[in-house]
Amino acid sequence: MNEASGVYKFAGVGELAETVTQLLTLGLQYETELGRTPGRRSKSGLEKIEQLILQQARDYLAEVREGFVLSVRTAQVSQHGELQFLLDRVLVDWGALSSELGLATDEHAADAQEAAGHVEQMRQQLLAFGMAAIALGHLPKLAAEQVTFPYAYTDPPTYADIPTPTTPGAMLSRIDELEQMTWQLMCGDLQGLLNRRYGALRRTYGFFEVSAYLARREAERFGIKRRPAQIALL
DSSP states (O other), X not given: OOHHHHHHHHHHHHHHHHHHHHHHHHHHHHHOOTTOOOOOOOOOTTHHHHHHHHHHHHHHHHHHHHHHHHHOOGGGOOOHXXXXXXXXXXXXXXXXXXXXXTOOSSHHHHHHHHHHTHHHHHHHHHHHHHHHHHHHHHGGGOOGGGOOOSSOSSSSOOOTTSOOOOSHHHHHHHHHHHHHHHHHHHTTOHHHHHHHOXXXXXXXXXXXXXXXXXXXXXXXXXXXXXOOOSOOOO
């Protein structure tokens, strides 16, 4: 993956994260109330757009997971229980994973796959995971003026209570949670998630929020011009 494609990937993830954050902000502010009994969600013309955006978020998180799988090494795992967890989830059959992801098994196949762009695909997944890991590490440090989650229990609002994943097992658990919450958001029960899974919803919102913030902050360094907000209240 050349430098230009990496920059475009960075910019694309930043724009997606900002759009998801805006989508959740509008939904939480105008469709929910903390403690309210979930009701039937009214249909709107925006529903298909919301589904498209959230599906793009799921696709990105799938890349994050694959990048994690390609990055993790058993030497990084110090606890026996955590190693078993990882073996059960992602390290069971490297051969099957190699086949699924299109990795080469011999020198001639490697040459053919490189020509077909498979190596570049793997690098994109590693970039996706790297961006997500940086975002999760920065989340507890996000300044109060950047925190927009509507239902904060502290003044000023903060994500300082959300721990940074420090082990492969903790990182995989957070990736799992992000994927699960994005899927549940696609089901449309935002009020129910606010009531039943407040912590997971807040962590997911914060992940996309900090991802968008970091992308905005770094865009100028890469010479990327920011686009206007993609979602606005009419």
